[in-house]
Amino acid sequence: MRPIHFFSLLLSALLLVAVAPIESMAQAQFRALVFSKTKGFRHQSIPDGVVALKKLARDNQFEVYTTEDETIFTDEKLARYDVIILMSTTGTIFNAEQKAAFEKFVRSGKGIVGIHSATDTEYEWPWYTKLIGAQFKNHPHIQSVRLNVIDRKHPATYHLPEKWLWTDELYAFKNFNPDVRVLITADETSYDAKDGMGEFHPMAWTHEYDGGRIFYTALGHTDWAFLSHDFMQHIYGGIWYAAKGYPIEK
Structure with missing residues (x-):
């Protein structure tokens, strides 16, 4: 064996040994279940949103598991997660047993994040409506809007300006829960x-609802929303709060 080749192999082996302990020390902050089942309208942005959430997890050191299989909603399967992210779900999805598991998950002190059409989901389940905060009523065509960031003391809004120009499908709501923090x-x-x-x-x-922490944003209809740094920081702040419950300024 040539000396140069030998020393190259030796150096590679030493680098692997040096890196291995660092990699083994890496630990996820929390585990998130990304659930994107639809039984009503299906947003074409869902695949982009799922990919963006995977990147968000990679960049912020948390784990994600993505699925559209509602049978994951059992006590045993949900127990390994800290937060459920409802990625533009629609329609009536869950049976009675799955609803009970969902409720138990929340009552155990864990978190729920709803994105866009999570409010267009489970209209006949009053507990869910209170949890998510409202029901979708209607929307006009996609257009730009001035958003007023009225509370910048939450992780989902720390980074945002008081006036935020944004383009989206702008939901209006019915059966709004007046107890939420807007x-x-x-x-x-x-x-x-x-x-x-x-x-x-x-x-x-x-x-906070029935023992758990909830964050919802009506934004996120379009594919390109999930390419926006400001929007993804908005989402991540909501996920981080729902999963960890770390302090919010009063």
């Missing part, structure tokens, strides 16, 4: 709202 509102004078919600039009909120 983070962002839409200025209906800045877009063609049609049958909107008036002067107070919530677009993102958080609250």
